[in-house]
Amino acid sequence: MSDNANYVELRGINKHYGSFQASKDINIQIPKGRLVALLGPSGSGKTTILRMIAGLEHPDSGEILIDGKVVNNIPGSERGIGFVFQSYALFRYMTVYDNIAFGLRVKKTPENEIKERVAELLKLINCEGLEKRYPSQLSGGQRQRVAFARALAPNPQILLLDEPFAAIDAKVRLELRTWLREMITQIGITSIFVTHDQDEAIEVADDIIVTNQGRVEQAGTPQELYANPATPFVVQFIGNSIPVKNYDQFQYFARGGPDTVAILRPEFISIFKKGESVQFSRSAEEGVVEDIIFRGSNLEIRVRLHDNLISAIRSINDPFVEVGEVVDVFIYRLFVVDGDRVTMEYNQSLKRESVVI
Amino acid sequence: MKKTRKSIIPGFGLSFGVTISILSLVVLIPLCSLVVFTAQLSFSEFWYTITRPRILSAYWVSISTALVAALINAVMGLIMAWVLVRYDFPGKKFIDGIIELPFALPTAVAGISLTHLTTTNGWVGKFFYNVFGIRIAYTRLGITIALIFIGIPFVVRAVQPVLEKIDIQYEEAALILGADRKTTFRKVIFPEILPALISGFTLAFARSIGEYGSVVFIAGNTPYETEIAPLLIMSELQEFDYAAATSIALVMLAIAFIILSVNAILQSVVSRRVSGLA
Amino acid sequence: MELRKNSGPLKWVLIILVVIFLAVFLLLPLFYIVITALRDGIGGYIASITDPYAIKAALLTIRATIWAVVVNTIFGIAAAWCLTKFAFKGKKVISTFIDLPVTVSPIIAGLIYVLTFGRQSFLYPILDGWGIQIIFAVPGIVLATIFVTFPFISRELIPVLTAQGTDEEEAAALMGAGTFTIFRKVTLPHIKWALLYGIVLCTARAMGEFGAVSVLSGHLRGKTNTLPLYIELLYQGYDFTGAFAASSILVILAIIVLALRVWLERRGNKEAEIHY
Numbered sequence: 001m002s003d004n005a006n007y008v009e010l011r012g013i014n015k016h017y018g019s020f021q022a023s024k025d026i027n028i029q030i031p032k033g034r035l036v037a038l039l040g041p042s043g044s045g046k047t048t049i050l051r052m053i054a055g056l057e058h059p060d061s062g063e064i065l066i067d068g069k070v071v072n073n074i075p076g077s078e079r080g081i082g083f084v085f086q087s088y089a090l091f092r093y094m095t096v097y098d099n100i101a102f103g104l105r106v107k108k109t110p111e112n113e114i115k116e117r118v119a120e121l122l123k124l125i126n127c128e129g130l131e132k133r134y135p136s137q138l139s140g141g142q143r144q145r146v147a148f149a150r151a152l153a154p155n156p157q158i159l160l161l162d163e164p165f166a167a168i169d170a171k172v173r174l175e176l177r178t179w180l181r182e183m184i185t186q187i188g189i190t191s192i193f194v195t196h197d198q199d200e201a202i203e204v205a206d207d208i209i210v211t212n213q214g215r216v217e218q219a220g221t222p223q224e225l226y227a228n229p230a231t232p233f234v235v236q237f238i239g240n241s242i243p244v245k246n247y248d249q250f251q252y253f254a255r256g257g258p259d260t261v262a263i264l265r266p267e268f269i270s271i272f273k274k275g276e277s278v279q280f281s282r283s284a285e286e287g288v289v290e291d292i293i294f295r296g297s298n299l300e301i302r303v304r305l306h307d308n309l310i311s312a313i314r315s316i317n318d319p320f321v322e323v324g325e326v327v328d329v330f331i332y333r334l335f336v337v338d339g340d341r342v343t344m345e346y347n348q349s350l351k352r353e354s355v356v357i
Numbered sequence: 358m359k360k361t362r363k364s365i366i367p368g369f370g371l372s373f374g375v376t377i378s379i380l381s382l383v384v385l386i387p388l389c390s391l392v393v394f395t396a397q398l399s400f401s402e403f404w405y406t407i408t409r410p411r412i413l414s415a416y417w418v419s420i421s422t423a424l425v426a427a428l429i430n431a432v433m434g435l436i437m438a439w440v441l442v443r444y445d446f447p448g449k450k451f452i453d454g455i456i457e458l459p460f461a462l463p464t465a466v467a468g469i470s471l472t473h474l475t476t477t478n479g480w481v482g483k484f485f486y487n488v489f490g491i492r493i494a495y496t497r498l499g500i501t502i503a504l505i506f507i508g509i510p511f512v513v514r515a516v517q518p519v520l521e522k523i524d525i526q527y528e529e530a531a532l533i534l535g536a537d538r539k540t541t542f543r544k545v546i547f548p549e550i551l552p553a554l555i556s557g558f559t560l561a562f563a564r565s566i567g568e569y570g571s572v573v574f575i576a577g578n579t580p581y582e583t584e585i586a587p588l589l590i591m592s593e594l595q596e597f598d599y600a601a602a603t604s605i606a607l608v609m610l611a612i613a614f615i616i617l618s619v620n621a622i623l624q625s626v627v628s629r630r631v632s633g634l635a
Numbered sequence: 636m637e638l639r640k641n642s643g644p645l646k647w648v649l650i651i652l653v654v655i656f657l658a659v660f661l662l663l664p665l666f667y668i669v670i671t672a673l674r675d676g677i678g679g680y681i682a683s684i685t686d687p688y689a690i691k692a693a694l695l696t697i698r699a700t701i702w703a704v705v706v707n708t709i710f711g712i713a714a715a716w717c718l719t720k721f722a723f724k725g726k727k728v729i730s731t732f733i734d735l736p737v738t739v740s741p742i743i744a745g746l747i748y749v750l751t752f753g754r755q756s757f758l759y760p761i762l763d764g765w766g767i768q769i770i771f772a773v774p775g776i777v778l779a780t781i782f783v784t785f786p787f788i789s790r791e792l793i794p795v796l797t798a799q800g801t802d803e804e805e806a807a808a809l810m811g812a813g814t815f816t817i818f819r820k821v822t823l824p825h826i827k828w829a830l831l832y833g834i835v836l837c838t839a840r841a842m843g844e845f846g847a848v849s850v851l852s853g854h855l856r857g858k859t860n861t862l863p864l865y866i867e868l869l870y871q872g873y874d875f876t877g878a879f880a881a882s883s884i885l886v887i888l889a890i891i892v893l894a895l896r897v898w899l900e901r902r903g904n905k906e907a908e909i910h911y
Binding site for chain 3: 375391613
Binding site for chain 2: 055076077
């Protein structure tokens, strides 16, 4: 029974390490051919989920299904998965060639087929000519690609990657992200990777599963998570979040309950020099610029507004603002967190103005 | 089968089985028989055996000579480790290589050689006897010499790796802050190597108390003078008095246990102090 | 390294102190054995070491040594694998018991075997019924030798395997490799030099064990005398040339062991440099 929407499925998974509960009632469905990120802070249980799918750990209760079959009692080696370890776990005493060939040799593949497959993979990962090197003689990026090739060599149905970019320099990491995404899309293999870096997840994954304290907080496409965060944790974790308590002092936002908190994001805010904007001149509020941080391609402006320090982005091409300058601040919308509930509030003047105009 | 599910790496059952079987055969069953035999001893008999003056003096000979030897080895071991790590000189590799000789050379061979050298007719013994009037072989001094020989590697090999790892920045920082070399050593280097020094010392001490092969020849084995505790166990065994042999052995095991426990406590105190400072 | 190199006269004082100390305590006894062994000329030396009892003692020593190395190698690999690759309760207890034999006096080691297999033991009638004699016989010597060298190999392997972690084995297991494939292809290359090193140490100690073997041997010339016991016998019979001649064999073996040790360490470090 093959169900493409639920190619990998976890049902009611619980897992303890001693008294620490690493997984609390995990339910996940992963469609065939998707590239999925398990995103969460360290200790949130994301790696445990990955290792349970691989058969490296075993749940205390619950079922793991792959292609409609319960695999709880099937050893990891027979689940049709390829695994890329965080530190790659390349065999240090084997050459690149022997590393990639290992899985095929275990399966008693004829040596000439192995040769072909390894050559094919080396070409795919752009490491031709490195087959006689040992892992220690490779760069970080090369090691990661060899680990990727080794995992792919036996043609697995699912590729699992544990923090695939953690051990690489910042600059190479950006290149590899794009490379990995292209590679996986090209091969079309169902892939799950673990990361604690939201940028990485948003940039690389088709779908993101956000984990926190052993639970799944929300699953969805990056756009969905961004636009409709389901839980306070997701609001704070995805995107650049600035919590604000006294948001009822902002014009055109009604206060919710007494314990509610608003979450602002830089992209929800526009800053104008006095008189710069015609559209929002009446509905904007005044704030004072406290700091200007050059971010390479744009400027982050920190503005004091009703005793809150909030950040906004301004283009380098816009007229320059200075520290101490009084500016117009316009907030388009914000998230309101009330207990476990998250709602989006829009600036009420937007409606009114559209009515006026 | 909880255990086989725990890890994806195979071979737990096999390796665990082999480990436990051999461990039981070689260590656990013999230890149990010691416990069983001990349980059959009457306490008064045990107490009478271990408080005989001849046996008390043997414990004293064993402990005092082992302590002196271990102290000398601690000082010399520290100096040797320092010289081997910090200085370059011709023959350094050779010296580094022969430090382990006492491990590799059978104790009985070392014993007869040291004895022959230090009798009043021997090369070394003659000199000391004629010039200073000191006898070495067949005295406690001789026992101490043999114990120094077998204890040489312990302190060097404990301190050497730690000394190698000390970051030169510590010393540079101390010198820049105006400390002279002596202060730098005392305040910066010594605290770092102290745990290793203590543990090397305790190992040498514990080993020396139980040492038999190298000591038995040089000791002369005069009751109340140069008779060591392991030798007494040996002679009780030769008279098939297993109860007396076991009683003496139990006290020695207790002493070894105390020494190793003191070491464990000191290690945790020192490491807590160091990590507390950092 | 400027700071550490420049240390004036203290350097030479300490070096000379160390050289004198080691020369007196280590080299002089060694040198003395060779001189005394050759005191009656080469002919006397050869006669001493080719004495049939000397040869029989040497053969028994070799036998006990091979047993100890084989048993401790199997044990060392199994114990190191089991203690470093798996999580289970009781690990600490097991490693304490593994290390115990080296902290126990060799005489006490002998004693506990006498208590286990001697006449007063409940095992004695059973084993006697099967015609097996352990103490005052060769099996006792073999057991004592295994005991005193028990942790030598596992203690070399455990730190290496702990530092290496379990990632590589997990990766291999995920690809479907079995126990022996993983051990041979993945783990063994990591521990190869440490294993050889442990075997060398075990051999050295096994050849020279005196105390424990002395308790368990019946001291029967040509039957249950190992080389060290044979040396003791000659020495007590005032055959000093014979005793030192037999000792010289063990001295040569000790020097070979030390040279092997240095060589193995260097090879191991060189290889580790390539792979780490």
